[in-house]
Amino acid sequence: xxxxxxxxxxxxxxxLADSDxxxxxxxxxxxxxxxxxxxxxxxxxxxxxxKRFGEEAIRAGLEDxxxxxxxxxxxxxxxxxxxRSHPVAPVRMATVYLDDAGVRQLLSDHHxxxxxxxxxxxxxxxxxxxxxxxxxxxxSEAEPSSAASDAPGxxxxxxxxxxxxxxxxxxxxxMEAADRLHDDFARLAVDSRVYPPQDPRLTGRSEPMILNAAxxxxxxxxxxxxxxxxxxxxxxxRLELTGPWAPYSFTxxxxx
Amino acid sequence: xxxxxxxxxxxxxxxxxxxxxxxxxVIAGDLTISLAEVDLVHISLRALISSVDKLMxx
Numbered sequence: 134x135x136x137x138x139x140x141x142x143x144x145x146x147x148x149l150a151d152s153d154x155x156x157x158x159x160x161x162x163x164x165x166x167x168x169x170x171x172x173x174x175x176x177x178x179x180x181x182x183x184k185r186f187g188e189e190a191i192r193a194g195l196e197d198x199x200x201x202x203x204x205x206x207x208x209x210x211x212x213x214x215x216x217r218s219h220p221v222a223p224v225r226m227a228t229v230y231l232d233d234a235g236v237r238q239l240l241s242d243h244h245x246x247x248x249x250x251x252x253x254x255x256x257x258x259x260x261x262x263x264x265x266x267x268x269x270x271x272x273s274e275a276e277p278s279s280a281a282s283d284a285p286g287x288x289x290x291x292x293x294x295x296x297x298x299x300x301x302x303x304x305x306x307x308m309e310a311a312d313r314l315h316d317d318f319a320r321l322a323v324d325s326r327v328y329p330p331q332d333p334r335l336t337g338r339s340e341p342m343i344l345n346a347a348x349x350x351x352x353x354x355x356x357x358x359x360x361x362x363x364x365x366x367x368x369x370x371r372l373e374l375t376g377p378w379a380p381y382s383f384t385x386x387x388x389x
Numbered sequence: 390x391x392x393x394x395x396x397x398x399x400x401x402x403x404x405x406x407x408x409x410x411x412x413x414x415v416i417a418g419d420l421t422i423s424l425a426e427v428d429l430v431h432i433s434l435r436a437l438i439s440s441v442d443k444l445m446x447x
Contacts, residue, residue: 141416144414201406202402205402205405205406205409206400206402206405208409209400209405209409222413222414223408223412223413223414224413224414224415224416225409225410225412225413225414225415225416226409226410226413228413228414228415228416239416250414259408261404261407263404326412328407328411331403331404331407335402335403336401336403345407347408347412375400375404378408381408381409381412381413382408382411382412383412384412384413384414385412385413385414385415386414386415386416
């Protein structure tokens with residue numbers, strides 16, 4: 134007989150147990166989703182193979198892009214399904230318990246905090262805003278024709294330095310613009326969080342990412358956020374809105 | 390701009406990983422295995438970057 138561990142997706146309210154679109158659907162590793170209830174709280178879980186979801190296997194899996202992507206998409210699909218109609222606190226990917234009793238213990242140990250977290254995200258969702266540097270206008274400043282003058286070396290160096298200064302100033306201006314936009318967006322939100330810009334090798338785009346932020350908003354806030362993102366066209370940044378997301382960025386529990 | 394929920398397949402993996410590895414409730418205890426440690430996030434991003442590099446070399 135295979136030994137099982139318990140994969141934990143999200144925490145919500147007891148009503149999750151009645152969700153037909155959640156319970157029984159396949160999640161990570163194809164394992165059917167279950168819901169355990171403890172008092173007014175519930176945990177969205179699945180029984181997974183203990184070896185394949187052991188610490189060593191998870192550490193090894195993280196080095197494997199295909200494994201990581203499959204886990205991330207399966208995890209997200211379950212969390213997203215739960216979050217569509219219920220307030221949920223998503224749990225960090227690859228959190229695995231030895232048994233249901235451990236999960237129930239978690240629900241009772243952190244009861245007050247979890248209830249408060251669910252109240253905070255109720256009726257709200259997360260939206261992401263990414264801002265990329267707009268592509269520089271090609272050759273907007275013509276090459277100085279003096280490049281081949283009496284002192285070509287000096288001229289070249291001066292030109293290079295001017296170019297570098299311009300790039301640094303440009304970047305500084307963009308970062309200031311991103312800060313202003315973020316402040317503006319955050320005023321519409323109950324909470325916000327700034328992530329580090331994504332590596333260009335992962336975004337697959339040549340323009341650097343300047344802003345990578347998440348906002349917790351209600352439906353009206355989401356509409357206003359979308360309007361503001363669309364209206365912000367003269368900042369040198371190209372903005373992209375993603376969402377709605379389950380409130381991944383807004384469910385950190387206080388350190389206990 | 391539409392406010393429709395994006396299909397799960399359309400979501401960029403890198404956006405997903407920001408949230409799945411950088412967000413969510415983090416629980417660490419004797420009975421859990423979890424990615425609470427930040428260095429694991431770095432490991433996974435290194436894996437991602439090296440995989441992307443390999444793809445580009447093809």
